[in-house]
Amino acid sequence: MMQIIKADTKIKFSNHYMVTGLISFILVAVSLFAVFSKMNYGVDFRGGAEIQVKFQKDINLSDVRRTLKKEGFKVQAQKIGEPTNHEFLLKVAATEANLNEVTDKVSRVLNKDFASDGIEIRKVDIVGPKAGKELRLSGFQAMLWALIAIMIYIGLRFDFKYSPGAIVALFHDVSIILGIFALTGTEFTLQTVAALLAVIGYSVNDTVIVYDRVREHEQKFAHLGLKDQIDNAINETLSRTILTSGTTLFISGTMYFFGGLAIKDFFFAISLGVLIGTYSSVYVAAPVTLLFQRFTNSEDKTQAEGAKA
Amino acid sequence: MKRSWWYRFTFLIIAGVISTMMIIPTALDFGEESKFPVKSKITLGLDLQGGLYMILGIDFNKVYKDEVKGYARKIAYILNDQGIKTSVGDFSVTDETDPLHSVVLDSAADLEKAKEEVKKFFPSIIRMTREEGTTLFYGLTKVQKTTIEDQALTKSIEVIRNRIDEFGVTEPEIVSQGSNRIVIQLPGVKDIERAKALIGKTAKLEFKMVNDQLALSTMNSWLEKSKTSGIEFKTGMRFSEYLATLNDFLKKEKLLPKGFEMAFEKTVSKATNEVTNMIPYVVEDTSKLSGDQLQDARVQIDQQKNEPYVSIEFKASGAKIFEELTSENIGRRMAVILDGNVYSAPSIREKIGGGRAQISLGGGGFNKMMKEARDLALVLRAGALPVQLNFEEQRTVGPSLGADSIQKARYASLIGAALVFIFILIYYKISGGIAMVTLVLNILFVIACLVGFEATLTLPGIAGIALTIGMAVDANIIIYERIREEVRRGLSYYKAVETGFGHAFWTIIDANITTALAGLCLLNFGTGPIRGFAVTLLIGIVSTVYSSYFVGKLLFEFYMNKTEGQDLSI
Numbered sequence: 001m002m003q004i005i006k007a008d009t010k011i012k013f014s015n016h017y018m019v020t021g022l023i024s025f026i027l028v029a030v031s032l033f034a035v036f037s038k039m040n041y042g043v044d045f046r047g048g049a050e051i052q053v054k055f056q057k058d059i060n061l062s063d064v065r066r067t068l069k070k071e072g073f074k075v076q077a078q079k080i081g082e083p084t085n086h087e088f089l090l091k092v093a094a095t096e097a098n099l100n101e102v103t104d105k106v107s108r109v110l111n112k113d114f115a116s117d118g119i120e121i122r123k124v125d126i127v128g129p130k131a132g133k134e135l136r137l138s139g140f141q142a143m144l145w146a147l148i149a150i151m152i153y154i155g156l157r158f159d160f161k162y163s164p165g166a167i168v169a170l171f172h173d174v175s176i177i178l179g180i181f182a183l184t185g186t187e188f189t190l191q192t193v194a195a196l197l198a199v200i201g202y203s204v205n206d207t208v209i210v211y212d213r214v215r216e217h218e219q220k221f222a223h224l225g226l227k228d229q230i231d232n233a234i235n236e237t238l239s240r241t242i243l244t245s246g247t248t249l250f251i252s253g254t255m256y257f258f259g260g261l262a263i264k265d266f267f268f269a270i271s272l273g274v275l276i277g278t279y280s281s282v283y284v285a286a287p288v289t290l291l292f293q294r295f296t297n298s299e300d301k302t303q304a305e306g307a308k309a
Numbered sequence: 310m311k312r313s314w315w316y317r318f319t320f321l322i323i324a325g326v327i328s329t330m331m332i333i334p335t336a337l338d339f340g341e342e343s344k345f346p347v348k349s350k351i352t353l354g355l356d357l358q359g360g361l362y363m364i365l366g367i368d369f370n371k372v373y374k375d376e377v378k379g380y381a382r383k384i385a386y387i388l389n390d391q392g393i394k395t396s397v398g399d400f401s402v403t404d405e406t407d408p409l410h411s412v413v414l415d416s417a418a419d420l421e422k423a424k425e426e427v428k429k430f431f432p433s434i435i436r437m438t439r440e441e442g443t444t445l446f447y448g449l450t451k452v453q454k455t456t457i458e459d460q461a462l463t464k465s466i467e468v469i470r471n472r473i474d475e476f477g478v479t480e481p482e483i484v485s486q487g488s489n490r491i492v493i494q495l496p497g498v499k500d501i502e503r504a505k506a507l508i509g510k511t512a513k514l515e516f517k518m519v520n521d522q523l524a525l526s527t528m529n530s531w532l533e534k535s536k537t538s539g540i541e542f543k544t545g546m547r548f549s550e551y552l553a554t555l556n557d558f559l560k561k562e563k564l565l566p567k568g569f570e571m572a573f574e575k576t577v578s579k580a581t582n583e584v585t586n587m588i589p590y591v592v593e594d595t596s597k598l599s600g601d602q603l604q605d606a607r608v609q610i611d612q613q614k615n616e617p618y619v620s621i622e623f624k625a626s627g628a629k630i631f632e633e634l635t636s637e638n639i640g641r642r643m644a645v646i647l648d649g650n651v652y653s654a655p656s657i658r659e660k661i662g663g664g665r666a667q668i669s670l671g672g673g674g675f676n677k678m679m680k681e682a683r684d685l686a687l688v689l690r691a692g693a694l695p696v697q698l699n700f701e702e703q704r705t706v707g708p709s710l711g712a713d714s715i716q717k718a719r720y721a722s723l724i725g726a727a728l729v730f731i732f733i734l735i736y737y738k739i740s741g742g743i744a745m746v747t748l749v750l751n752i753l754f755v756i757a758c759l760v761g762f763e764a765t766l767t768l769p770g771i772a773g774i775a776l777t778i779g780m781a782v783d784a785n786i787i788i789y790e791r792i793r794e795e796v797r798r799g800l801s802y803y804k805a806v807e808t809g810f811g812h813a814f815w816t817i818i819d820a821n822i823t824t825a826l827a828g829l830c831l832l833n834f835g836t837g838p839i840r841g842f843a844v845t846l847l848i849g850i851v852s853t854v855y856s857s858y859f860v861g862k863l864l865f866e867f868y869m870n871k872t873e874g875q876d877l878s879i
Contacts, residue, residue, distance in 0.1 A: 001793065001879070002735065002736050007793075007794075007797055052710070054709075100505075100700050100703070104502070120707060120709060121707060122706070122707040122709060122710040123704075123705065123706050123707065123710055124703070124704065124705045125703075125704045126700070126702065126703040126704070127701070127702045127703075128366075128699070128700070128701045128702065130366075130701065131364065131366075131701040131702045138834055139834065141834070142830045142831060142833065142834035142835075143830075145830045145833075146826060146827040146830040146831075149826040149827075149829075149830065150823050150826055150827070153822060153823060153826060154823075157819060190835070190838075190839050191769060191838075191839070193831075193834070193835075193839070194769055194831055194835065194839050194842045194843070197827045197828070197830060197831045198776060198824070198827065198828075198831075198842075198846065200827045201823050201824030201825070201826065201827030201828060202776075202780065202824055204823045205783070205819075205820040205823065205824070208816065208819045208820055208823065209787070209816055209820070212815070212816050212819065216812075236794070237790075239790060240786060240787060240790040240791075243736075243786045243790065244782070244783040244786050244787065247729050247732065247733075247779060247782040247783065247786065248776075248779035248780065248782070248783065250725055250728045250729050250732065250779075251722075251725040251726070251728075251729060251775050251776070251778055251779040252725075252775075252776070252779065253725075254721050254722075254724045254725035254728060255718070255721045255722065255725060255772065255775050257721075258717065258720060258721035258724060259717055259718050259721035259722075259772075259775075260713065260714050260716075260717030260718055260721070262356075262710075262714045262717075262718075262768055263714070263718060263768060263769070263771075263772050266769065266772055267772065270776065
């Protein structure tokens with residue numbers, strides 16, 4: 001029987017909580033700061049226009065810039081994809097009123113001036129600023145609803161004492177992914193929202209597996225405290241957690257490296273989510289559940305004492 | 310094997326065969342004329358096959374303004390009719406979303422009576438906001454605004470659908486989103502500039518006299534003749550092109566009387582978007598009266614007969630032309646033509662002066678007539694009251710980009726799947742082989758469901774399938790690790806498999822339900838490609854639970870039966 005993790009592994013995860021807690025706290029704080037200060041919102045959320053063009057021949061980026069500047073357009077141009085592809089992404093600046101017109105004109109100028117270079121306009125995205133703002137709002141709303149739905153589900157299926165741990169872990173995962181997006185300048189698009197929702201749904205799984213095990217043992221090892229029970233459960237399910245995350249990472253990793261430009265960012269978010277989600281199920285969900293329990297227990301106690309007095 | 314095993318096995322075989330049948334036309338790329346019983350192929354989303362995706366916003370503020378002005382005119386008309394001398398005032402707009410319009414009375418003595426009359430004639434349509442001397446200010450009520458919004462939305466969708474039909478797009482999707490947006494998806498459109506221009510323009514409404522001397526049978530014989538010369542309307546064609554060629558042909562053959570042309574009243578099925586019926590008309594080739602002469606058109610109800618009719622009102626110049634036209638053509642029919650299509654052809658009963666006319670309907674019950682009246686009023690006003698449509702979002706994808714994306718994503722998914730297969734085969738041996746079978750079945754089921762539900766495969770959708778493989782393996786791992794634990798605890802292989810599956814069931818359900826919850830939130834949020842991801846993810850979840858758990862269990866029972874519980878390679 002091939003084993004990644006030995007069956008009798010007994011790691012005292014709870015001994016690491018102080019250190020990992022601090023690390024997580026710092027990571028989340030930095031991430032949140034980055035998200036609010038320098039998130040690179042894509043055209044979906046910022047509003048504006050983007051044109052993706054491809055040439056048959058090698059074209060200088062500065063030639064494209066010059067042509068457009070000569071015609072009086074304010075355009076940001078960048079090379080994308082593999083160098084042999086001669087592909088560019090042009091971001092067109094315009095007001096809401098003339099966004100459409102300007103984009104049409106830019107396309108026309110490009111088609112005319114670079115006709116001999118085999119130009120091909122591959123994709124045009126135009127989003128009005130108003131629509132962009134609404135999309136951003138509804139994107140965050142969708143994530144919030146997903147968190148709430150999962151919290152309620154865990155509360156109903158297990159016990160509401162487990163919900164806070166799972167939710168804090170999910171919040172931790174999502175913020176760090178967003179933080180990494182902001183810090184690396186990766187564009188935050190509609191696809192990112194989709195990926196984050198998938199992460200929310202997926203990364204809670206490892207946490208659920210641990211909770212499931214704790215519940216199974218609750219009666220059997222009634223003499224143990226919740227802390228030891230959680231430690232045991234994490235150890236028992238550790239190989240499962242690592243294997244499931246590992247295989248999913250196989251897939252999301254290959255998709256990230258070979259799946260093409262259009263879904264690269266999507267699988268960047270998924271891969272990050274799988275990694276961070278595995279970490280957080282051990283080092284965030286568990287300690288928060290313990291903390292929450294200690295908090296409610298002491299409350300019970302003070303109430304009990306109050307009643308006595 | 311137990312009897313229940315055979316039942317479950319039969320179910321699996323049936324599901325497998327049906328799914329294979331579903332994906333064969335897609336996998337082997339069958340043409341339209343193939344003899345295979347299943348015709349439908351997977352529908353590729355806009356991001357994969359190229360095309361145009363747009364969200365249009367309707368500017369209701371302009372519509373409110375037009376409406377409130379229309380009512381102010383009507384108030385003045387009615388009050389004058391009642392002997393209260395009144396003139397139409399002016400706009401008073403402080404809030405764009407609630408424009409007001411005034412009417413001015415000649416004498417202050419009529420004030421109370423005028424207010425009463427207005428209340429009586431327009432209950433719950435307009436409200437008086439304030440009065441300054443003999444000037445009364447009116448605005449629309451909330452109820453009326455909602456009615457207007459609904460109408461404007463329906464009307465716009467109808468007009469756009471007509472124009473898209475013109476364009477010959479195979480599977481256009483034109484739907485409303487919320488109360489003020491229209492989402493248009495045109496897959497495979499190449500001439501994007503033209504499509505945009507066509508959608509953005511205002512409707513063209515014309516009134517043309519019908520030539521009633523020609524019998525329907527004559528017209529049908531012409532159509533037969535044109536058909537034999539190869540002029541026939543087929544789905545996917547531009548209707549205007551067909552019409553032009555047909556009229557050229559009929560003129561060349563000298564069949565059409567001079568100064569006339571042919572036009573059609575089309576019935577379009579809302580479900581399939583295909584033309585189901587075409588009634589031919591021969592109408593004048595130039596129109597003397599067009600939609601810009603029309604002031605208003607509304608559904609009214611004849612209180613005596615309890616029948617709905619459409620009342621129309623022309624502008625001053627239009628009223629004169631209309632009077633002339635009606636006096637010259639009593640007894641003949643006048644076709645109402647919108648964007649080249651005949652909508653209705655009411656008969657002229659008498660000379661109509663003053664620019665106000667009633668169009669009564671064919672009969673057939675109140676509800677049917679009401680629907681007809683609404684449709685006609687909609688068509689008439691489409692020319693008179695254009696709705697301002699704003700392009701809020703617009704995405705176009707060239708066909709080559711999508712082809713590139715599919716190729717790359719498919720290649721990467723295959724590598725990913727191969728890696729996972731190799732890993733589980735090494736790690737779990739024969740049980741890994743079982744897992745592999747369930748994974749392949751899983752992918753088969755997901756794609757078959759996409760074809761069966763006529764869902765659209767988008768690029769994020771492919772990502773969803775890849776992710777499904779990843780999550781399905783998880784389910785297998787959860788079961789296998791549990792079985793290993795049970796074996797370690799000293800259970801017999803047979804018992805270990807049974808307990809392993811038993812314990813893993815709720816864990817798998819929990820894991821998939823949380824993902825499904827997130828998927829449902831996404832489905833609610835997303836449009837276009839993102840929706841495609843949510844759909845595949847949700848289908849994938851159901852399929853994963855079936856294949857990884859139930860099919861896995863079925864195969865394990867067979868495996869245990871074969872080895873009689875003496876061997877388990879896991």
